[in-house]
Amino acid sequence: MLSWESDMAKALSRAKAEQRCIMLEFFSHECIGCKQMDAVSFPDQSVENFIGDRLVPLRVEVAARNLATDFRVVWTPTIIILDYYGKEHQRTLGFLPPQELVPSLLLGIGKVALEQDLFNEAVIQFSTLLNGCADSDVAAEAVYLRGVARYRASHAVEALKETQRQLAAEYPDSIWTRKAEPYTLL
Numbered sequence: 001m002l003s004w005e006s007d008m009a010k011a012l013s014r015a016k017a018e019q020r021c022i023m024l025e026f027f028s029h030e031c032i033g034c035k036q037m038d039a040v041s042f043p044d045q046s047v048e049n050f051i052g053d054r055l056v057p058l059r060v061e062v063a064a065r066n067l068a069t070d071f072r073v074v075w076t077p078t079i080i081i082l083d084y085y086g087k088e089h090q091r092t093l094g095f096l097p098p099q100e101l102v103p104s105l106l107l108g109i110g111k112v113a114l115e116q117d118l119f120n121e122a123v124i125q126f127s128t129l130l131n132g133c134a135d136s137d138v139a140a141e142a143v144y145l146r147g148v149a150r151y152r153a154s155h156a157v158e159a160l161k162e163t164q165r166q167l168a169a170e171y172p173d174s175i176w177t178r179k180a181e182p183y184t185l186l
């Protein structure tokens with residue numbers, strides 16, 4: 001069972017002490033997607049293990065208007081990945097089944113590393129996602145961002161070219177493949 005925090009200050013303190021990201025979930029008791037998250041996704045053993053091992057889970061009712069307003073929440077469930085300073089790096093809206101929730105959370109952790117210029121750590125997080133969840137809805141984005149992290153770490157344009165080739169081969173219809181098209185000009 002997940003050990004949810006319910007107070008932002010406590011979650012931030014815990015996240016700093018444990019050097020973890022925060023998974024902030026805004027929910028409503030009336031929300032059918034929230035009920036599904038509680039019935040299907042959060043009790044899933046792989047989800048529970050992942051969150052327990054890697055994140056500080058913070059759950060806030062959307063009726064807590066101050067925090068919901070601060071984060072501009074308009075829909076539930078909304079799941080936001082924060083760094084341990086409280087800065088947002090990833091947001092998802094609506095119900096996510098277990099097989100999509102873990103990759104989404106892993107993508108958020110990778111984005112935190114990327115945006116903090118921890119490029120090798122970002123590559124590890126995106127590679128972990130791709131090694132375990134290459135068929136997930138966020139896999140193409142992970143390929144793209146892994147290429148960005150590799151480039152930022154090395155300044156080798158081959159990292160971007162390889163990213164474009166992989167996206168074209170494995171995810172030809174993805175928006176991330178189209179975003180990588182300029183890399184063919186390098």
